[in-house]
Amino acid sequence: MRSVSIVGIGQSPVGELWDRSLRHIAYDAIAAAMQDAGIETADALFLGNMLSGALLDQEHLATLVADFCGLRGIEAAKVEAACASGAAALRVGIMAVASGLHDVVIVAGVEKMTDTVGKDTTAGLATAADAEYEAIHGVSFVGLNALLMQRYMYEFDVPMDAFAGFSINAHRNGVNNPNAMFRRAINEETYRKAPMIATPINMMDSSPVCDGAAALILVPTERARQYTTGHHRGPVQILASASANDTLAIHDRKDPLFLEAAYVSSQKAYLQAGVTPDDIDLFELHDAFTIMAAMSLEATGFARRGEGWRMARDEEIGIQGRLPISTMGGLKSRGHPVGATGVYQVLEVVQQLTGEAGANQVPGARVGMAQNIGGSGATIVTHILGV
Amino acid sequence: MAIATTWRTKRQRYSLEGEVCPTCHQAIFPPRDVCPHCSEPAGPVHTLSGRGEVYSFTTMYNVPRGFEEHRPYTVALVKLDEGPLVTAQLTDVNEQEVQIGMRVEMVTRKLREEGSEGQIIYGYKFRPLLQQSA
Ligand SMILES: [Zn+2]
Numbered sequence: 374m375r376s377v378s379i380v381g382i383g384q385s386p387v388g389e390l391w392d393r394s395l396r397h398i399a400y401d402a403i404a405a406a407m408q409d410a411g412i413e414t415a416d417a418l419f420l421g422n423m424l425s426g427a428l429l430d431q432e433h434l435a436t437l438v439a440d441f442c443g444l445r446g447i448e449a450a451k452v453e454a455a456c457a458s459g460a461a462a463l464r465v466g467i468m469a470v471a472s473g474l475h476d477v478v479i480v481a482g483v484e485k486m487t488d489t490v491g492k493d494t495t496a497g498l499a500t501a502a503d504a505e506y507e508a509i510h511g512v513s514f515v516g517l518n519a520l521l522m523q524r525y526m527y528e529f530d531v532p533m534d535a536f537a538g539f540s541i542n543a544h545r546n547g548v549n550n551p552n553a554m555f556r557r558a559i560n561e562e563t564y565r566k567a568p569m570i571a572t573p574i575n576m577m578d579s580s581p582v583c584d585g586a587a588a589l590i591l592v593p594t595e596r597a598r599q600y601t602t603g604h605h606r607g608p609v610q611i612l613a614s615a616s617a618n619d620t621l622a623i624h625d626r627k628d629p630l631f632l633e634a635a636y637v638s639s640q641k642a643y644l645q646a647g648v649t650p651d652d653i654d655l656f657e658l659h660d661a662f663t664i665m666a667a668m669s670l671e672a673t674g675f676a677r678r679g680e681g682w683r684m685a686r687d688e689e690i691g692i693q694g695r696l697p698i699s700t701m702g703g704l705k706s707r708g709h710p711v712g713a714t715g716v717y718q719v720l721e722v723v724q725q726l727t728g729e730a731g732a733n734q735v736p737g738a739r740v741g742m743a744q745n746i747g748g749s750g751a752t753i754v755t756h757i758l759g760v
Numbered sequence: 761m762a763i764a765t766t767w768r769t770k771r772q773r774y775s776l777e778g779e780v781c782p783t784c785h786q787a788i789f790p791p792r793d794v795c796p797h798c799s800e801p802a803g804p805v806h807t808l809s810g811r812g813e814v815y816s817f818t819t820m821y822n823v824p825r826g827f828e829e830h831r832p833y834t835v836a837l838v839k840l841d842e843g844p845l846v847t848a849q850l851t852d853v854n855e856q857e858v859q860i861g862m863r864v865e866m867v868t869r870k871l872r873e874e875g876s877e878g879q880i881i882y883g884y885k886f887r888p889l890l891q892q893s894a
Contacts, residue, residue: 496824505769506790507847509761509871509883511827512820512835519818520837520847527816527860571820624837624845625796629816 374471378608379758380600381410381590382720387554387708390584395429395485396441398586403442403481406588410600415590416475417448421462421482422712423455427497428489438483448475455501456661457747458482459715460616460754463589467614470591481588482713494582498711501748503622515579515662517623517749519571522664525630526573529679533573536663537564538685540577543660543699546692547706549732554583554708578663580703585710587717606727612648612740613757615641621751630679634753635672635744642742642755643674650674653757654738655697655725657718659746660704669744670698673755697735700725715745719756726760766881773883776866778844780806787842810866811889812840819855826872834858838886852887863889 383405385398393401399420407413420435431437435449452462459482466480486494498514499507507517525531540559547553559577567575592600597608617637623629643649650673658673660666667681675696676684684690690698701707701721704714722741724730740759746752769790771777778789783800787808795802817836827833834850836858850858851869864886871883 492823492825492828495822496826499824504761505765506772508824509773509881510835510848511823511830511833511872512818512847513822513824515822516818516820516835519820520816520835523818524816524837524860568821569819570822571818574818620796622847624847629837629845 375473376594376610377467377470377591378594378597378610379589379723380592380597380608381406381412382588382723383407383409384552384587384717384720385585386552387583387585387710389487391487395425395431395483396438398485398584399438399481399483400442402483402586402588403438403479406479406590410590412477412590412600414444415447415477415479417469418444418479418481419462419465419469420449420451421458421460421715422451422484423453423458424484424486424497424711427500428494429485438481454752455747456709456711457715457745457752457754458712459587459717460719460743460745460756461715461747461752463715463719463756464614464616464754466591467611470593476592476596478591479588480591480716481586482716483586484710484712485584486582486710487584491582506624507622513571515574516571518662518664519574520623521629521668521749522573522662525664525667528630531682534561534565535682536578536667536685537561538687538690539660539663539666540564540705542685542687542690543703543705546700546733547702550701550707553702553706554581555702555706574662580661580705580709583708583710585708585713585717587713587720589716589719606729607760609723609726609758609760611756612759613642613645613755615645616752616754617641618752619750621748623749630668632668632672632750632753634750635669635746638753638755639673639744642757646757646759648740648757652740653696653742655700655722655735655741657700657703657721657741657743658698659744660699661709661746665746666698669746673744692733692735700730700733700735715743715754718743718745719758722758726758761881763879766879774868776808776810776884778806778808779803787840787844789840789844789846808840808842808844810884812838812864814858814860814862814864815839815845816860817850817858826874829873836886838864849885850887851885865889
């Protein structure tokens, strides 16, 4: 297998992009990434997306986007794994380049969630759960995470505002990301006053509904320098790519409070990359909800069982902390355009490893990890990158 | 939900019809083709008692389309006495009184109406266990 590197990145701003269609924001990201890598075409486009069929009556999406980008004659396919669609698409791209089937691959993620009204988007997101045994009971995606958070607080005796630090950190970092949806800091009072969505999850525990697109250009590492010569940035190597699944429904898990798929996929990734958690300089985790941030830290080996929430303090997860997380705002502040999120996370790791993270630069970052979660822990994809 | 799906899953929704594994003897709900505990072929029909306790719960204020009528409502993970966890709404209860560990029993209620032309879907919800049926 060939080693794979990223030689180009591109992104659209994240937010309520009412004046742009899905195809336009996908084009913005892909065109920027292609220009960044200095390429005119590619062998394939693998596109992460979750909801185009459910919300926009549009499938056959990768060919639509490739066509709109002027990329005819190439291979194009959509990859869907709920909110992990972006990282799942990246894995398909990596497999294509590593295997030698393709030499230049575009991986993009795109989601348009604000064209529909709230309750339709809520119903669309609930399709990540079991339609016959979860969604039919009126439980939303937020509701499923709330069931986990309520039990977590009960079992581990966690105080009500224990999770505020995750949200405060994400917003602090989002301020300096020009593409973030929310570029304003919040404090503990903002968190305490936030309205409930599904108890105990409030508005500040939850990532926003939004639009966005991000893109990466993959090539074999042995040829990566030819794309970056004379460029402001060198290539970033993909050291590990791993995916694992769990039961689709939370109610089918033996231990709903442990993200088994995060454990398995991160262990596979550490092994592939030849690193331990101590070697990770920053971690773009899937903070769709603050409870997911806490449980991710536990399952990936950064915190003990039931203690992930204790890391939600500046000295632990801030830019200067032991393990910086959500360094460009995370899902909470940059935003969570679901099928695009996994690509944004990896793009931000690339920015950190190449010294392009501006005011949020993690000093001396050499190894970064990104983890993208589909459903309430049902599909979990981990990538480790290095320079 | 498609009419065919509603019809096909009605015994599960009306009477918590699950299975018991012939190999490891664990109760299974909803029914599967492969036992989630031992990976052997799942077993014959076994109707669950409908009694259990609240494992976790949430009161939802933002709800999906089709569920607006009863907003806000409380959804729970219920740990059935036979072992399986199920996701279902709580009913006939003040949301302030719901606690983890509370004893509950299954009742049949309307889950949703799909507009004036659509189906009315019934299924299980759980209420606090009544004293006389305890
Ligand atoms: Zn069995």
